[in-house]
Amino acid sequence: MYRRPNHSSHSGSPRTGGLRAGFTLIELMIVITIIVILAGLTIRVSMGMINQGRESATKSTIQKIHRLLDSRLQAFQRKYGGNDDTSLARLKNTTEWSLAGNLKTSPNNLDLSNNQRVIITRKLLYMKWFPQVSGEVNLSLFPGISAARTTNNGTAVDSNSEILYAMLLDSQGLGEATSGLIDFNTTEFADTDLDGLPEFIDAWGEPIKFYRWPTRLLRPDDEGAGTPIDPPSAKYASRLTVQGLRPSDLKRDPMDPLGQCSNVTNFETFFHQLNTFYAPLIISGGTDKNIGLLDPSDGFGRLGELSDPGTTDPATLALRGDALSDNISSLNIRAGGN
Numbered sequence: 527m528y529r530r531p532n533h534s535s536h537s538g539s540p541r542t543g544g545l546r547a548g549f550t551l552i553e554l555m556i557v558i559t560i561i562v563i564l565a566g567l568t569i570r571v572s573m574g575m576i577n578q579g580r581e582s583a584t585k586s587t588i589q590k591i592h593r594l595l596d597s598r599l600q601a602f603q604r605k606y607g608g609n610d611d612t613s614l615a616r617l618k619n620t621t622e623w624s625l626a627g628n629l630k631t632s633p634n635n636l637d638l639s640n641n642q643r644v645i646i647t648r649k650l651l652y653m654k655w656f657p658q659v660s661g662e663v664n665l666s667l668f669p670g671i672s673a674a675r676t677t678n679n680g681t682a683v684d685s686n687s688e689i690l691y692a693m694l695l696d697s698q699g700l701g702e703a704t705s706g707l708i709d710f711n712t713t714e715f716a717d718t719d720l721d722g723l724p725e726f727i728d729a730w731g732e733p734i735k736f737y738r739w740p741t742r743l744l745r746p747d748d749e750g751a752g753t754p755i756d757p758p759s760a761k762y763a764s765r766l767t768v769q770g771l772r773p774s775d776l777k778r779d780p781m782d783p784l785g786q787c788s789n790v791t792n793f794e795t796f797f798h799q800l801n802t803f804y805a806p807l808i809i810s811g812g813t814d815k816n817i818g819l820l821d822p823s824d825g826f827g828r829l830g831e832l833s834d835p836g837t838t839d840p841a842t843l844a845l846r847g848d849a850l851s852d853n854i855s856s857l858n859i860r861a862g863g864n
Contacts, residue, residue, distance in 0.1 A: 577813050580729035584810050584854050587714045588734065591726055591808050592856040594694040595736075598655075599806070601702035606651050614644065622650035632791040642790060645782045649797055652781070655700060656806065657693065658738050660684045667699060668692045671723065686821060687725035687733030690808075691715065728810035728854070735817060737807040739798040779804050805857060812852035 549557070606617060617623055626646040629638055638646065657663045663671055663684060671684055671692045684692075710726075717724045718733055725733040779785070779800075787793055788800055798804070811817040 581812070581854060583713075583729040584734075584812075585859055587710070587726065587728060588808050588810065588854060588856050589859060590709050590714070591690070591694065591734065592859075595806065595808065595856075597702045598694065598700060601700035602652065602655055605700055606648055617644060617647050617651075620647065620651065622647045622654065625650055629796075630791045631789045635791070638790065639786075642787055645787050646790065648781050653738070655693075656738050657689055658686050658736055659689070663689060668696055671696070684723065685719065685725065685733065686735050687718075687727075688721075688723040690734070690736040691725050692723070693736075728812075730811075730813070730815050732811055732815045734808060734810050735821070737809065739804060740807045808856040810854045812854050814852055817853060 606613065608614075623643070626638065626643045629646060630636060631638060631642070653662055654664055655667070657668075665671060668689075671688070713729070714726060715724045716727050716731070718727065718731070728734055785800070794800060809817060
């Protein structure tokens with residue numbers, strides 16, 4: 527008679543059939559590792575999608591701001607850019623015409639020619655109507671700022687972003703058509719420093735900044751380095767050189783296409799670097815919330831220069847380059863870039 531084998535009689539031998547009691551420690555570790563990897567990939571993909579959404583939203587905001595700025599630039603050109611008798615008479619009736627008369631040419635300390643004085647007057651008016659620092663703000667032109675302006679021991683402390691907002695939405699006098707806030711939703715502006723003055727903000731909640739003459743920001747490498755441009759500035763400038771725009775598209779000074787003011791004494795001190803880019807710039811720091819550039823601090827000279835321009839520390843240079851690489855600007859958008 528056939529008898530079924532009794533496995534219990536073979537003490538110490540492994541089971542050869544039936545269900546296992548559970549996972550081994552190694553198997554558990556493998557499963558946990560796979561879960562962690564998948565979770566990390568999911569989070570990374572999700573963050574990437576979130577940042578892509580924020581980049582798209584920020585581009586949309588910058589495009590809206592740029593449209594307002596472009597409308598204002600065209601209005602300025604209509605009012606002060608003509609060479610007809612009426613336009614020139616309007617220029618000569620401004621305070622800026624008198625101020626321009628104080629400048630001289632070098633090295634002979636001669637008075638400006640009439641053409642030079644017209645150009646300098648336009649530049650002074652441009653600074654007046656497109657301010658980027660507190661010291662340039664004419665409160666009679668910007669009632670939004672004067673109504674809520676804060677001071678520190680009598681010195682105005684309006685931020686560049688607050689001035690941009692007031693310049694485009696609160697100022698009057700150039701005759702341009704403004705749409706007010708109708709084109710902006712509530713996520714595109716805020717009072718981030720709680721001083722009563724709103725700013726345009728990007729999708730990361732950071733203020734969007736305005737550079738009127740970013741003459742060191744977009745200086746291309748092939749323009750050369752050295753005085754007055756520091757080598758690190760030239761080294762990293764190409765990171766923001768926009769695709770699709772030739773250097774000549776931005777290098778030509780629209781107010782002085784023939785370079786007639788190149789011999790004006792202290793021109794670079796009062797205005798900007800000669801023979802560099804002149805296009806106004808609206809810019810966000812992007813995902814790292816860091817523009818990587820000096821703020822406009824005095825209206826002159828070092829505008830748009832990279833942070834810590836004289837440093838030679840490799841770590842500092844690397845961080846600065848990374849800060850630039852994810853920026854979102856009106857010029858990049860215009861060229862179809864990031």
